[in-house]
Amino acid sequence: MKDNEIGDEKSVDVLSVKSLKSQKTVLPQDVFRNELTWFCYEMSKSLAFRIWMLLWLPLSVWWKLSNNWVYPLIVSLLVLVLGPIFLLVIREPSRKRSLSKQLTQFCKEITKNTPSSDTHNWEVVVANLNSYLYENKAWNTKYFFFNATDCEKMFRTTVLEPFSLKKDKAAKVKSFKDSVPYIEEALGVYFTEVEKHWKLFNTEKSWSPVGLEDAKLPKEAQRSKFTWLLGRIFTIYFLPLCLAFFNCIYTSRNDDLISDFLCTVVIFLFMVWLFRNIRMIVLSVKMEHKMQFLSTIINEQESGANGWDEIARKINRYLFEKKVWNNEEFFFDGIDCEWFFSHFFYRLLSAKKSMWLLPLNVELWPYIKEAQLSRNEESLMKK
Template structure:
């Protein structure tokens, strides 16, 4: 990027994780979600063969890491009987969401709102409200993606491994996965408490939102459901 004068310094990526995330967001997900060759050619044009080759190398390495991970990082026996899900501690999911939102984003949100009010102080009321609404929407969008962004590759692999190794099916199975992952992510200091997932439904929706689209091109089975 620097040699081709596309970036002012030699430090376009902060580290390997940033590079991987850029690859996932800019290439892996958009390309994988295209259903046929025509749509791929329309979106990526002459880059299609290069992207296909890059994805082939990428998935080969992922498969290699997955096999290594799945054999060497088995779960230790854990008693989950006394482990509660947030849904068992909070009156409603709305209360849980509010607590997480304000604990993670309250100060930045307040500062941003004050800054927005300051720079629009001479504007009409409609413009000021529109700016504040835009700020809130941006923070809501960021908040919805904060969990996935906080997980490194090894955490995501542990998540998938927990799903595939869960013996229970249906709602009970997803509740067990949520309990295990809440404990695991807290111990790994990914999350500051054991409340990463609200319940099994939240855990399942997280999987569907972040993984199903990428896995739909392969035959994948989870909790008794097969994705083709």
């Protein structure tokens, strides 16, 4: 009897170990060295890549049969250059098309695993969907999603935003057909989890700055906003544009001064525009950063310009402490902070239209409205 009991205990231990091993989620980010190697692997397995490789067979025959090498060379260079560009262009539409045929399963996984705005909660969804898509021949590899961030992004672009922007039930049925009830259930679960995360964030996860009285806004340390802006855009991240900018300045000493001057101005304005959009992309990496921004706006007691200055000072410290930004100069001052909120949050909410590569923040719409109302109320109280 004792031997049987010992054997049963050992078998239970073995099963528990096996179950623990099976619970370990292995994602493509754990298999590949980085996202670039995963991307190259995915491209090499695509049908478009194989067609591109097959094009070299008739080209090589043409090289041998042709007496004039110029035309085969031109065509070969075109195929060499345009081929990778074509592969890059069709990649995302191809992924979205494949996923759009499996929206029901996608939504079932979301309903079952209840992922929220926390990216780590999406890892189980990634593992399950990668296996499902491969086993059902919806995708030709086992690595459709690279990681949880990739999965959440696809959920946003294929389900959350398109479905939320549909005006009525008929439009939703026309676009999503039989997947509508599953999408509605999945979005209900997702929004519930986001609301829980928001409430938890405002209570237990609330961030309070330390030593904020010593923090200075860039407007207090820099001569002007122009000098601050120059210091932000002339960095290694803008190196190609910086080189083009200085090249235009150098060549402006030549005869064609007007065109060189206009080119210089256009490049500089593009760098300013790119810097402003990059700040939003940086802030959008994690939902908690956007929630902290909105929470700070809502809970700020000061009104008017002083209130926005305090918000800018707090967010500058927060993003620096969280290593999102490499200094405490994310916002120049309160005016810059207010413009940032109006341009990248409230304006997108009002227009309900995506701008460049920026998300619509559909799940944050109630909190964006609350932040806008809180600022308006503070201004009215001051008056």
